[in-house]
Amino acid sequence: MPTSRPGGGHQSPAAVSTVGLRKSFGDKTVLDGIDLRIPAGSVFALLGPNGAGKTTAVKILSTLISADGGQAQVAGHDVTTSPDGVRAAIGVTGQFSAVDGLITGEENMLLMADLHHLSKQEGRQVTAELLERFDLVEAAKKPASTYSGGMKRRLDIAMTLVGNPRIIFLDEPTTGLDPRSRHNMWQIIRELVTGGVTVFLTTQYLEEADELADRIAVLNDGKIAAEGTAEELKRLIPGGHVRLRFDDPDTYQTAALALHEASRDDEALSLQIPSDGSQRELRSILDWLDAAGIEADELTVHTPDLDDVFFALTGSAKVPAQPGRPAQPTQPVQPAQPKEDVR
């Protein structure tokens, strides 16, 4: 149970929490007991390969479909017994966008304002503010079908904000966007969070999760394979190392003989010592180098990136085994470990 802490301690109230959430389609189990706890005001990224069940999780949490088992609360409302309470507190954008291409951006916004029972005057005011905020004033009178992908996503989020939601589900908000539009979207998401909104994000992009999310859960085979901050996740897998580089070939040879556990790159005159990058390990490596009388010309610490984590956890073999450290785990981490290992 990666995210829930028995006994509670007291952190911020949960915006979203699930216990043992399950969903199958026919005989295919898509969610196989998902436990989540997402503090209010944070960005949470649900990361997973194609077909992992990310959209299914969003659909359940936004009451579009029901779960087969388990419990889920969103903004303090149970998704099964109080779906209206959930709907009043959330906004959803993404793969099932609400944008109507046949009408203009402004008309889409006004329609949304009507759906939220705003008065005509309030609706116009909110629409004008949001079109301005999302840089859509110029395009406001054009049919949404003429918008670029980035503009449609911005309109979609603007429409979601008409209802002033406390929690926003963004299902793959930047899929298909060019790098610039993606960065714009990231900025929008950051601003939402600054304004106190909780963001539940699904993404296949590790960089996106790394950039935006306070916490990341990796969904694989219907289960949360690991959960934590990007830094916590990176520390869970092997691949980190300290690299020592030498200018002088003789010094390099001497060091390579003394540090027989290290892997060698004779061409670059560098040695790699497996390390989790923690201060404690770094200190012991430095002590060890001092004791052996080795002085490198350059010392760098490499930690695995989120790609390494993702591939390790979702079963692909991207992470090369590090020689000389057989005790290091090479298997995906156990779900319960991340929390305890760190901080």
Ligand SMILES: Nc1ncnc2c1ncn2[C@@H]1O[C@H](COP(=O)(O)OP(=O)(O)OP(=O)(O)O)[C@@H](O)[C@H]1O
């Ligand atoms: N209504 C449905 N009926 C049958 N199978 C479904 C249904 N909805 C989803 N699935 C299946 O459930 C699995 C998870 O789908 P889901 O869309 O939740 O994955 P995802 O992680 O969002 O994937 P992607 O990144 O490709 O959008 C897939 O195998 C999908 O085919």
